[in-house]
Amino acid sequence: MRQYLYRVTLEQLTDSHGVPSERKPLQFKVGNHDDIISVVTWIRSRGDFSSQADAAAFAVGLKLFGGAILANKDNPLLFSFLPQLYQFVKDLKAGSTDSQRKD
Numbered sequence: 001m002r003q004y005l006y007r008v009t010l011e012q013l014t015d016s017h018g019v020p021s022e023r024k025p026l027q028f029k030v031g032n033h034d035d036i037i038s039v040v041t042w043i044r045s046r047g048d049f050s051s052q053a054d055a056a057a058f059a060v061g062l063k064l065f066g067g068a069i070l071a072n073k074d075n076p077l078l079f080s081f082l083p084q085l086y087q088f089v090k091d092l093k094a095g096s097t098d099s100q101r102k103d
Helices: 036-046 052-071 082-094
Strands: 004-010 026-032
Touching (some): 026 052, 036 052, 052 082
Antiparallel strands (some): 004 026
16 A cells, blocks of 8 residues: 655753753654544534634644554454544544534
8 A cells, every 4th residue: 555654853942840951862654544634634624623823733643543553453443443533533524513513
């Protein structure tokens, strides 16, 4: 299967007390069948989250989480989660009534 290839970098800026961090960034490469940047744009446009950053974090997290589960679906623990993941993604694609209805 063709995949997009991404480099993910997570850099800790401060600790939980606001002290600047000197930790090295975590960086890895990962493939995904979706254009994650387009997914982030779509999730941001839905208006389900209180900030653009929350929407981006959700979209990136969901795509990385889902990709890791699918890549390791022979693991019984992860396999048991697949039905819920499939249903969640189906519901997300269908759209929630709250996000579609802006009173």
